Amino acid sequence: MSDNINNNKNYNLILRSPWEYLPDEIVTNIFLRLPIKSIIICTSVSKTWKSLIQNPTFISNHLHHSYTTTTNNHNLLLIGPHTKELVCALHNEDDPYFGQHTRFDCHPALRFDSGILYLVSTCNGLLCLSNTHDINRFFLLNPCGRKFVELPSPNVTLHNYFEPSLGFGYDSKTNDYKVVRAVSLMLTEDGSVFQNPQTPVVEVYSLSTGQWKMLSAPVCFVYGRQKQAFVNGALHWLASRSTTTNDGKNEVHFVLVLDLGDEVFREILLPENCSSVSVYGNSIAMFQRGSYECIFNIWVMKEYGVASSWMKVHQNRTLPIQRAVGFRRNGEVVLQMFGGSLVSWNPESQKNKDLGIIGFSFTFVGYYVESLVLLDKTANGAVTY
Template identity: 35%
Template sequence: MNTVCQEMDVPLIRFDKDDLLRVQTPHEDPLVISLIVSNCLSKRVLVDPGNNANIINKVAFEQLIVEPKQVKPTGNPLVGFDGKRVEPIRIVELPVYAARRNLKENFVIVDEHLSQPPDGKRTNSSIYSEESDALQKKSIALQASSKEASNIKELVNLCLMTDKDKLKYSIFLCFNDVRLLPKEVLTEILSRLPAKSLLRFRCVSKSWLSLITSPNFIAIHLNQSHTNNSHLLIKYYSLNPKKERFSLRVDDNDKSFFELKCPFKTRNNSFFRMVGICNGLICLSDDHFGYTYTIIIWNPAIRKCVNLPKPRVCFHTYGPYMFALGFGFDSRTNDYKVVRIAYLQHRMGSWDTSAGVESLLFGGGEGYIFPPEVEVFALKTGSWKTIEANVPPYNMVEYFWSSAFVNGTIHWLVYGKWEGSNQNHRGTIIGFDVGGEVFCELNLPKKLADDNPLNLAIAVFGDTLSVFQYDKRVKIEHCSVWVMKQYGVVESWSKQFNVDLHGGALGGALGFRRNGKILLARRNGKVISYDPDNRGSKSLGICGGTDSIYVGTYAESLALLDGVNAASGGAKVDSCDMVDSEEEPVSNGPDKDALEKHSFTHLLFSSVFLRQ
């Protein structure tokens, strides 16, 4: 690339003595740069001051969009570093864009793979070339008149015809000047690309960086992702080896999947509770055993996360308590929020009757104080705030609680004693409006309300609220799926279908697929896809601890890419490194005894229950 360097009228890059630290001299270190060659981004271009020819590998050349007339024969051999003579295949004149200048350079095409592939086998590059041949010809024909609106539209459609990111970007760069593209066309093209490609394209120019990181573009990209690229996320804790895994799968294709790398670990090296998934963000909490305060909002697509600060209500200041979490999106302010409801327990097991017996909930041997403490964390503020909310007077099942975000509201199953009821408990649903930050109540149908709260689990069915109803919590034989078809209307609750769990062979229902099938967990931890129409099942090749498995819909997004306005007081967004769980330090004394008692009984109950 000597000629390119000589023709670029740019300031010289100078090196001083500090750059020679830890460098053994004399040296002849090469320089590797990135250039746009023939409208394609070449990431690794070796600049060798002792080389007199511009060389391009055959595999790289086959991926370029080149007119046949640009390729010419050549008879001059090349001599390699080892003295070996190499006969070039052809010589080609290619446009090179560097330092804001368009240049034309001759490149010698060589084939580093001297041996031919076995008969009947094709290299990836030849397959790629055959797939893209028709698209290459069409894109070349558009280059001469790319300013015309009709050709711009055709080129946009051409970009969207292929799933190959490299080819898509190459076709896109067929314009003589990308700046000729209308902003709405540029936005339309970029919004269809995966997050991984967009992260690279931020480096193209300042205008592209500003566009890709803008809240408006992030919202447009998310909408495209929800429409075209929604996947099924299955989280589980594998027992051999002991590791938490996140399996991302095409919802209607069990053979197409890959694993998201989880950069976090819990306090006891087990698994996180999945609080929820919303717009490509995953909320995790390390709260299964004991008092910990590690809550993480994670975007695996862009490898960014937010570690929430310690909430106000903790054991050190309030003593024993139980709590539940929820995660959702506030469309009014374009903000993500985590809500934490903490039910304080009477310290040392004594009843505080000064507030009256009515102020105590019956859920727990020692009772919880009502109303609970409610805190809300917002990404845009980066802090917790306490709200004085009118929380309906119900209790949640400790440890086994779950939440569902539907219609801008986070929902939990709760239970309480009702006046005039013969039942020891009666179930219902409470909701937290993420935008208005107020609580509401949604009644269950009588068959669900009168059931044991341990036999119910809340879920999301498409865009509607759903409840799984088991005949019993352990050794399950039967499961019914209820759906609220019209949000907020009690009469719209309907039993969608029944699931035969084959005499307790299965551990419970996990979630739904777009094709109507249900994902179930066997008691041995294997995940299967169950068809309620023909009662057939198919294994997904996943096996983990039954309590660790979570199923949800995941759509890739750029959320957290804009930094959430950290400079103006928002949450700090970090790159995903290993994050350890934070445990509450406890000093010696009565508080320590109460914590040990609470943690031990909690762990014992959960362990025995899960092994039944």
Template identity: 30%
Template sequence: MDDFPPYLPQEIIVNILKRLPVKSLIRFQCVCKHWKHLIKSSYFVSEHLHHSSLQNPCLLFQREMSGDPFILHLLDSRLQVRELQNDFWCAQIVGSSNGLLCIGMGKYILSPLSFLLWNPAIREVRQVPINDFERASAVGFGFSPIINDYKVVRITIGILKSRVDVYSLNTGLWKEINFGKLKDLSFCSNAVTANGTLFWRAFDVKDLDEISVKSLGSDFDLIVSFDIAMELFTLIPEPAIDPDSSAHLVVCENKLAMLCLTFDSFLIDLWVMEEEGTSEFGKRWSWTKKHTIITSSGMLFPSVIWRNEIVCKSDEVVWTSIWGIQYATTILPLLNLSTHKLKKLAIEGCATVYSRIFNHVESLVPVSSIPIEEPSS
């Protein structure tokens, strides 16, 4: 009989471990030095993140009540809800990317006193230094796979002075960059990030050339994009949406998209943007209406896309009585993009109509900028 202990190849160990939740992997670092080094390696962190993003996507609910404690609930892929414990007050989520949350500390998201980078799954927090900035017009947070870096973007457009400041997680420094075409823009949305680019909605453009004006239409609504790797801004026309609809930016299959709700007809449209190469005037973009869903009620407010479904906000609740005490269970409406059918989930602890909703994934990504090398086989 062979006296050697059982052996599993490295690739099989990785394939098994990457399917486990973060909480288990943190405990398994105590098994041996090799496992500890493996689980902390950039290679395994990337493998685990890729698997979790596809198989275990989550939703974050942040209650919008200014001045209150920072209240977060997480809905996992098994439809279980739990509260994420923290000690933050007067905070707002700027963005969520690969398990990292950028938190703006202060009552108002556009004028935070400071920023934090936080991975709630591994309980790591990093304070982002901040200079004496003026009140911001827009902020954003995202990741570029091209340069493997996370960046915080802070845009300030003032009467006398305008500036754009970018913080890099890799360098740990802020730097001011050219704001280019941003003069005279007014930002009117929170940022979303897709495929290494940040996007905001904006309006009231005054400095576009004649060609750009013709392409944007009569109301001049547009989208501002920021390439995180190149640190360049681009202005993109919005789709031809109903002027009476309520619209906001989302991400669909890692592409920029827009959800539009028309109140009088109870229609929800999903537009997806495609990049069509470049021309002499720069990149060319096109919008395609992928879905039009007829809903039975005007009280469904589309928020994000999650697992091939449109997550809606709703004020619908179900009341139950236990030993004479009334308990409210929130109803979370989901519109399936394939069947267009409405499904309602009963979830505990999340008042969805009063919450901002974010796509999220639990990951091992550290908030430190120091990478750990891939383990040797």
């Protein structure tokens, strides 16, 4: 009898992998250095590994490791969608030919019979998505981890003729991801016709609580369906306000800033009226279209938050630009030309390179890092696909 028991123990020891005997600290350090697809495969190897990888502390450490190590993961640029379907691609900026690192298509559950599912923004490996014909539906998607969450409907239901401004970012103070929707309800007294701007209706969604809540905002007009810029823990949109002086009515243009930590608004004055805002390193930049489509100015805020540090750094008078899409890490600007072609333009040399990609009105360009965010959210509504 005792021989049988000893034989069973020896048999169990043989079945156990040598990895099972390594301390968690060593296994964790190994996992941090693996490609993200390999890490996800490891969750199917054993319950111990799955528990370790899906631990929020490991997910946070993995994200920090991705940002601080010199790997391809640190130099990925997300471009997409390229068509009316959500087809995004990651490109390696270190590749002189701008080679494609990987691509991912929209999950069938995120496809709609009408409208366009577009990319609002990306942060720490998550994509925030919305639909042009159903502006009360939002999704957070981790394409590398193959998980997504559909957000509950906001407290205020908007009709599709409204054009809200959206924002998405990370609150490092509470380790939380937040989606913000702001819309200016420009209504007359009887509520029938759009006219003068009122205080915008602003709601913020917290991934940690799974709920929307209302925020107090200043009286201003927030331009609808514009690109936002998330930098230094805050969201940035273009806004304006009418003021009355002795000279009559004046239009004041500024950047409306929402700090995601304290959820308080502030304003940064603009030197001139601009058409879009973009992340520029640890600061922001503004794109300005002139009276002719080929005139395109770039303003850079040299010292973040200091309005007097705005500087017009470049002026283009040659390229037939439809719009500026965003900055690359090397300082070049991705531009969408008339016809849809995307080019990378060097403001210093005034040279441009065709990226071989056709964009459309909702094409997005932004920095991207592969992450495990949402991998621990299965119990909170995250769907695996």
